[in-house]
Amino acid sequence: MGKPRCIVKINLPGGILSAGDLRIIVKAAETVGVKEVQMGMRQQMYLTLPHGKVEMFTAILSESGMFHEIDFDEFPNIVSSYVADELFNHSNWLTEGVYADILDSFDFKPQLKLNIVDSSQTFVPFFTGNINFISSNIPNYWYLYIRFPKVSVNYKWEGLIYTDDIPLLTKTIEDIILNNKPLFYDKTTANGFLLQEKVEATNAFIYQNQTEELQFPDFSLPYYEGFNNYGKKVWLGIYRRDEVFSISFLKDICAICLKTKIGRVYTTPWKSLIVKGIERDDQKYWSYILGKHQINVRHASNELNWQVEDLSTEGLSIKKYLARKFDSTDLKTHGLCFAIKTQPRTGLFGSVVIKKLHNYRKDNAKSTDRFDILYTPNFNANSKNYIAYKKRIVLTELDTHLAELCRLYYEEKGLNDEFNNELIDDSKQEETTALKMVYQCKSCLSIYDEAYGDELNNITVGVSFENLPPDYCCPICENGKVNFVLTNI
Numbered sequence: 001m002g003k004p005r006c007i008v009k010i011n012l013p014g015g016i017l018s019a020g021d022l023r024i025i026v027k028a029a030e031t032v033g034v035k036e037v038q039m040g041m042r043q044q045m046y047l048t049l050p051h052g053k054v055e056m057f058t059a060i061l062s063e064s065g066m067f068h069e070i071d072f073d074e075f076p077n078i079v080s081s082y083v084a085d086e087l088f089n090h091s092n093w094l095t096e097g098v099y100a101d102i103l104d105s106f107d108f109k110p111q112l113k114l115n116i117v118d119s120s121q122t123f124v125p126f127f128t129g130n131i132n133f134i135s136s137n138i139p140n141y142w143y144l145y146i147r148f149p150k151v152s153v154n155y156k157w158e159g160l161i162y163t164d165d166i167p168l169l170t171k172t173i174e175d176i177i178l179n180n181k182p183l184f185y186d187k188t189t190a191n192g193f194l195l196q197e198k199v200e201a202t203n204a205f206i207y208q209n210q211t212e213e214l215q216f217p218d219f220s221l222p223y224y225e226g227f228n229n230y231g232k233k234v235w236l237g238i239y240r241r242d243e244v245f246s247i248s249f250l251k252d253i254c255a256i257c258l259k260t261k262i263g264r265v266y267t268t269p270w271k272s273l274i275v276k277g278i279e280r281d282d283q284k285y286w287s288y289i290l291g292k293h294q295i296n297v298r299h300a301s302n303e304l305n306w307q308v309e310d311l312s313t314e315g316l317s318i319k320k321y322l323a324r325k326f327d328s329t330d331l332k333t334h335g336l337c338f339a340i341k342t343q344p345r346t347g348l349f350g351s352v353v354i355k356k357l358h359n360y361r362k363d364n365a366k367s368t369d370r371f372d373i374l375y376t377p378n379f380n381a382n383s384k385n386y387i388a389y390k391k392r393i394v395l396t397e398l399d400t401h402l403a404e405l406c407r408l409y410y411e412e413k414g415l416n417d418e419f420n421n422e423l424i425d426d427s428k429q430e431e432t433t434a435l436k437m438v439y440q441c442k443s444c445l446s447i448y449d450e451a452y453g454d455e456l457n458n459i460t461v462g463v464s465f466e467n468l469p470p471d472y473c474c475p476i477c478e479n480g481k482v483n484f485v486l487t488n489i
Helices: 019-032 051-063 096-104 163-179 192-200 247-260 280-292 313-328 395-420 426-433
Strands: 005-010 016-018 036-039 045-050 068-070 114-117 131-135 141-147 154-156 160-162 226-230 233-238 244-246 264-267 273-279 306-308 338-341 352-356 371-375 387-393 437-441 484-488
Touching: 005 051, 016 019, 019 045, 019 051, 019 247, 019 264, 036 247, 045 051, 051 068, 096 114, 096 163, 131 163, 141 163, 154 192, 160 163, 163 192, 226 280, 233 280, 244 247, 247 273, 247 280, 273 280, 306 313, 313 338, 313 395, 352 395, 371 395, 387 395
Parallel strands: 114 131, 306 338, 338 352
Antiparallel strands: 005 045, 005 068, 016 264, 036 045, 036 244, 131 141, 141 154, 141 160, 226 233, 233 273, 264 273, 352 371, 371 387, 437 484
16 A cells, blocks of 8 residues: 655745745645645645655656755755844845855755754854854854754854855855764764865865854844834734644745745744735735634644644644643743753744653653753854753653743843943953853763753752762763863853
């Protein structure tokens, strides 16, 4: 018997979907009777259809030159913050034209996850790729961070990367990693210096010296739904609670784009759609189709700030449960975003992560599932590090502990805001800007900071790393003290 249903993934490089390509997808879906599509967190699109209809559907895509995969994800989509341009950023040189030039210059499909993002925005994550280009303050130069595949090993590239080198450098890095898997793929021992040495032996790339470290903006997820003014025009954000967009709604979007000469629609890592460049006189057309399809664009912000794995029924169910709990208690979550990991090794983005433990369930009842709660230093979702907050929590107790963590966030934020408003002398200024030294696990990058202690291991606040018991283990990966190294944050 043939497989009853297949998943077709359509990559939308940079999160850009032309109105013409959307029209092709809509027509192909109508031809085979597909009623809806889902967006992915890497700005791609998914359609589920009967096995017998796949050939007909994909033939239409192939004829139009639209890349797709069937039940597979060999070529992860290129993620970019193109969607944030003019809306959520403050860049002085990274414009839509620069993004377009970079994306157009790719003559191959990356097999590793690639992110190209503006350092001045917090809408699109910095580090969810394996290869992460992040804009610097120097026009046309980028920071580069490598997150080795399948492990939490990170490396900051020495030197800033020139814009025109991004495609070739990406290809070179990818080839070396994939051709040297015993060194760089699924290896906690992956060595970034060795990778850069091998890359530089193949090509002469243009580098600019790094005069300053990458400065992470204070994280705040912008409200990305509804009609919003910018300049003399309007943009529209559309979020769906179930992550599903009907083909009939997308068909109407195509019609309005054609009527009002809007050439593109944008997909986001939050699985939403954004339409830019709406003339004020044309807003009525968009309002009409929102009403026609009964689409609400006034969701509470604490429902919009979640990341869930693609096509994850379980993750969506947990999200809806927790969002209802937050709503019933009127919990404030502004400034935070949450990620739900139901599968291992999924690159999600969040200042708070709810991580399902595997091989823990004692019977077939979901009530025996357990979850860890992690959060990032300073609650900045763009951090590459995580701190354990609670461990082995049942689902029905998650909301209570998450509420406590939210209160901790606002307490810290309030203290910081109060401190920042004080007049301080030069000696205090020097003290507060100094790098803070902490111990970090080499395997999972968990941090031990004596300012927090380690509640999961019954270590109280103020205990230095040197005074931890000899049998102390990392709360995340359970490696011993010898696996920790002194670093700064």
